[in-house]
Amino acid sequence: MRAFATTALLTLTALNSMAQDAAPSWLEHTLHGNGKINTVVAVVAIIILGLGIWMWRMDRRLRAMETRQRN
Amino acid sequence: MKHWWWKFMAVVLLLIASIAGLRVPLSPALVHVSPSRIMPGEVMIDVTGYNTRFADGMRTYLVNDNQYVCPMRVDVMDATHARIVAEVPAGMRASMTDIVVQGMTYPGAFFTESLGEGIESGSCAPTPPKLDLTGLGFTFPNRSILYESIRNLFFHVPMWFTMIALMGIAFWQSIKVLGNTDLERDRAARSAVQVGLLFCGLGLVTGAVWARATWGAFWTNDVKLNGAAVTALIYLAYLVLRGSIPDLYKRARLAAIYNIFAFVLLVLFLFVVPRLNEIDSLHPGNGGNSGFNDLDLDNRLRIVFYPAVAGWVLLGIWMVDLRTRTARLIEQMDR
Amino acid sequence: MLLYVVSAVYVSYLAVKGGLGVALWNALFWIILLFAAFNALSRSFQREDQGRQLYLHTLVHPRSVVMARTLYNAFTMVVLSLLSLLFYALFLGTAVLEGADLGQFLVAVVLGAIGFATVLTLIAAIAARAGNGLGLMAILGFPLVLPMLLAVMRASKLSLDGVAWSVTSTYFGGLLLLDVITVTLAWLLFPYLWRD
Numbered sequence: 174m175r176a177f178a179t180t181a182l183l184t185l186t187a188l189n190s191m192a193q194d195a196a197p198s199w200l201e202h203t204l205h206g207n208g209k210i211n212t213v214v215a216v217v218a219i220i221i222l223g224l225g226i227w228m229w230r231m232d233r234r235l236r237a238m239e240t241r242q243r244n
Numbered sequence: 245m246k247h248w249w250w251k252f253m254a255v256v257l258l259l260i261a262s263i264a265g266l267r268v269p270l271s272p273a274l275v276h277v278s279p280s281r282i283m284p285g286e287v288m289i290d291v292t293g294y295n296t297r298f299a300d301g302m303r304t305y306l307v308n309d310n311q312y313v314c315p316m317r318v319d320v321m322d323a324t325h326a327r328i329v330a331e332v333p334a335g336m337r338a339s340m341t342d343i344v345v346q347g348m349t350y351p352g353a354f355f356t357e358s359l360g361e362g363i364e365s366g367s368c369a370p371t372p373p374k375l376d377l378t379g380l381g382f383t384f385p386n387r388s389i390l391y392e393s394i395r396n397l398f399f400h401v402p403m404w405f406t407m408i409a410l411m412g413i414a415f416w417q418s419i420k421v422l423g424n425t426d427l428e429r430d431r432a433a434r435s436a437v438q439v440g441l442l443f444c445g446l447g448l449v450t451g452a453v454w455a456r457a458t459w460g461a462f463w464t465n466d467v468k469l470n471g472a473a474v475t476a477l478i479y480l481a482y483l484v485l486r487g488s489i490p491d492l493y494k495r496a497r498l499a500a501i502y503n504i505f506a507f508v509l510l511v512l513f514l515f516v517v518p519r520l521n522e523i524d525s526l527h528p529g530n531g532g533n534s535g536f537n538d539l540d541l542d543n544r545l546r547i548v549f550y551p552a553v554a555g556w557v558l559l560g561i562w563m564v565d566l567r568t569r570t571a572r573l574i575e576q577m578d579r
Numbered sequence: 580m581l582l583y584v585v586s587a588v589y590v591s592y593l594a595v596k597g598g599l600g601v602a603l604w605n606a607l608f609w610i611i612l613l614f615a616a617f618n619a620l621s622r623s624f625q626r627e628d629q630g631r632q633l634y635l636h637t638l639v640h641p642r643s644v645v646m647a648r649t650l651y652n653a654f655t656m657v658v659l660s661l662l663s664l665l666f667y668a669l670f671l672g673t674a675v676l677e678g679a680d681l682g683q684f685l686v687a688v689v690l691g692a693i694g695f696a697t698v699l700t701l702i703a704a705i706a707a708r709a710g711n712g713l714g715l716m717a718i719l720g721f722p723l724v725l726p727m728l729l730a731v732m733r734a735s736k737l738s739l740d741g742v743a744w745s746v747t748s749t750y751f752g753g754l755l756l757l758d759v760i761t762v763t764l765a766w767l768l769f770p771y772l773w774r775d
Binding site: 422474477478484485488489494497500502504505512513516 | 701702718768771
């Protein structure tokens with residue numbers, strides 16, 4: 174857990190320095206094209222992905238309980 | 245029915261907010277004008293609109309410091325493209341000239357050469373120039389730079405509202421823990437923090453994507469962003485603290501104390517410190533930026549925004565509920 | 580403790596060599612002070628073993644203990660920060676201070692030192708009770724002093740630029756409010772920390 178916290182801290186710092194770097198042009202294109210609708214698509218996709226990962230971890234937790242109950 | 249009505253509400257609200265948030269069209273606006281520089285003489289201007297309905301005989305003019313230049317000819321290619329030919333006189337007063345098409349203004353469209361004492365104003369401009377929204381139905385405001393990404397208001401911003409709501413729940417449960425070291429409350433507090441951190445992460449990542457598209461950088465040194473980073477660190481530290489204490493009751497008590505302390509300082513930081521630093525935030529409502537309140541025709545956004553926030557908060561509470569119940573079962577099995 | 584500050588200042592003097600801008604001068608000073616605070620205050624509850632704690636418990640109310648600790652730590656931090664300011668000015672030059680309102684800067688330093696002390700006292704107590712030393716304290720304390728650090732750095736930067744009192748007084752008011760709230764929270768929460 175502590176390693177995780179340290180990693181998060183470092184990542185945040187890294188993000189900070191990354192802000193100055195230029196993004197690849199394909200990304201620029203995707204995010205800005207067509208009235209920036211793809212930005213919305215990306216945001217919605219990230220949220221669904223996040224919720225999906227949460228569901229998956231929940232599923233694993235329940236599965237572990239089921240196997241333990243069986244034994 | 246008694247127990248799940250709010251879960252039902254969560255789904256319905258999210259459904260409404262997501263469909264409306266993605267489907268409602270933006271108001272028409274001008275998105276591109278070329279060239280960006282005009283000189284005296286005949287000028288050909290290409291105008292691109294978004295969601296517009298350009299038509300023959302539409303009213304078009306250039307504005308320079310309240311003086312108007314009327315076009316000689318307007319060729320409409322299709323609903324979103326038009327070519328305007330105008331005779332630009334010498335001696336305009338301001339260095340920036342706006343263009344107005346069908347009541348839609350593109351401010352600062354042209355750098356203007358050969359300035360002077362002013363020109364003879366054309367008579368084609370209506371007073372006051374007004375955007376005609378009739379027959380369009382319900383639309384969202386179309387702001388330059390944001391354009392379609394204004395819809396992220398219904399997806400990115402509720403993440404933060406949900407996070408704060410869940411951390412508030414954790415705070416409340418922690419206060420209750422202090423009284424009698426109730427392990428059930430402790431579980432609820434921990435679950436709320438864990439789900440809250442998920443929403444914090446989602447808020448950070450979606451915010452980074454949106455920031456890249458509007459401000460040109462994934463991360464800016466902004467009061468709100470610092471607040472988000474500090475929140476993430478505080479609650480990660482909370483989980484680290486929990487992990488380092490083996491005794492259940494001691495863990496519950498120490499975690500509760502830290503949580504109460506941290507939440508109060510966090511609220512102060514998020515809502516008081518930004519008031520101190522009047523400048524340097526790109527977010528609306530801070531510094532020199534226009535707030536949510538004076539966003540043009542903001543009520544159209546609010547109608548969708550509030551259900552979205554309510555839906556996400558309810559979904560977050562539901563997730564905390566699930567998390568608490570599984571944690572309880574696991575602990576019962578361990579015993 | 581003073582030795583730590585002096586060596587930190589000396590290291591930064593060696594590392595910097597030559598002049599520093601106002602912003603950097605200010606930032607470096609606060610970073611040194613931040614780490615000094617962590618080092619000094621992490622010991623405040625560490626040295627007490629179980630027996631001594633029990634003994635204290637029978638003698639006085641826990642609230643008196645935490646108030647005494649906070650006062651002592653605040654005093655230590657104020658002295659430490661003023662001394663380190665002195666050394667800092669000696670080694671890294673006072674060129675920055677020429678355009679500054681020294682009174683305002685001292686107020687900022689004192690308020691910042693008190694703020695660090697109040698926040699970190701309770702954190703040190705929690706870390707000590709968790710039976711984990713400096714590492715846990717850094718993890719728990721850093722995000723909580725960060726807001727205070729940002730505010731105080733800004734306030735001291737403004738006072739170094741020599742702005743009017745009316746500008747910085749909002750910051751000082753905010754910091755004072757933060758200190759008062761922190762002490763109140765420590766006073767409210769500490770008895771629960773001691774209960775076994």
